[in-house]
Structure formats: C-alpha cells, structure tokens
Amino acid sequence: MGKFVITQRINNEYQFNLKAGNGEIILTSEGYVQKASCHKGIESVRINSKDDSRYDRREAVNGKDYFVLKARNGEIIGKSQLYSSKTAMENGIHSVKSNAPTAEIIDETLKN
Numbered sequence: 001m002g003k004f005v006i007t008q009r010i011n012n013e014y015q016f017n018l019k020a021g022n023g024e025i026i027l028t029s030e031g032y033v034q035k036a037s038c039h040k041g042i043e044s045v046r047i048n049s050k051d052d053s054r055y056d057r058r059e060a061v062n063g064k065d066y067f068v069l070k071a072r073n074g075e076i077i078g079k080s081q082l083y084s085s086k087t088a089m090e091n092g093i094h095s096v097k098s099n100a101p102t103a104e105i106i107d108e109t110l111k112n
Contacts, residue, residue, distance in 0.1 A: 001101025014038040049100035
C-alpha cells in the first residue's frame with residue numbers, strides 16, 4: 001500500500017512524496033508555504049491520478065523520461081523521478097494511478 005509522506009524543506013515549505021508499497025518515491029510535490037495547502041495538493045493527486053490525460057509525459061535534457069501530474073487547471077501538482085525508458089516511466093504512471101487514491105498520509109513534520 002502506498003503512502004503520502006509530508007516533510008518540511010530547509011526553507012520551511014511543506015512537500016509530499018508519494019511512495020509505493022516498496023518505499024520507492026513515485027511522485028514529488030512542489031513546495032507549499034502552508035501545510036493545509038500541502039494537504040489540498042494530496043487530495044488533488046488522489047482525484048487527478050485516475051485520469052490518464054492529466055499525465056504530461058516529458059523528456060529531460062539528458063534524454064531520460066519523466067512525467068508530471070497536472071490538476072484540471074493545468075497546474076503541476078507532482079513530478080516523477082527520471083526513468084531509463086518510456087516503459088519504466090509508464091510503469092511509474094501506473095504505480096501512481098494504483099497507489100494514490102487509497103494511500104495513507106504520514107506527516108513527518110509532527111515528529112520531534
């Protein structure tokens with residue numbers, strides 16, 4: 001089972017990583033100033049992850065494949081890692097689609 005892990009960056013912005021059941025990060029968010037906005041980002045991923053048209057498949061300058069997940073308004077809500085092939089990238093998209101809707105939320109900013 002996947003999980004969203006909320007962390008805080010050095011600049012105090014919040015971000016989340018969606019991790020697959022094996023612990024691998026499959027999607028990383030942008031930074032959020034407020035934790036509530038980070039939670040809204042997670043909900044947006046849950047909703048938009050089911051729709052294949054929300055995935056923008058891209059190629060980095062080094063030739064590696066990656067994808068971004070966009071909200072209905074076109075805003076990027078998450079970015080993948082770089083993949084060695086288009087097949088590996090498609091497997092990553094499938095993993096987001098299957099993990100995001102039911103992933104639990106772990107808030108690591110609450111740990112002291």
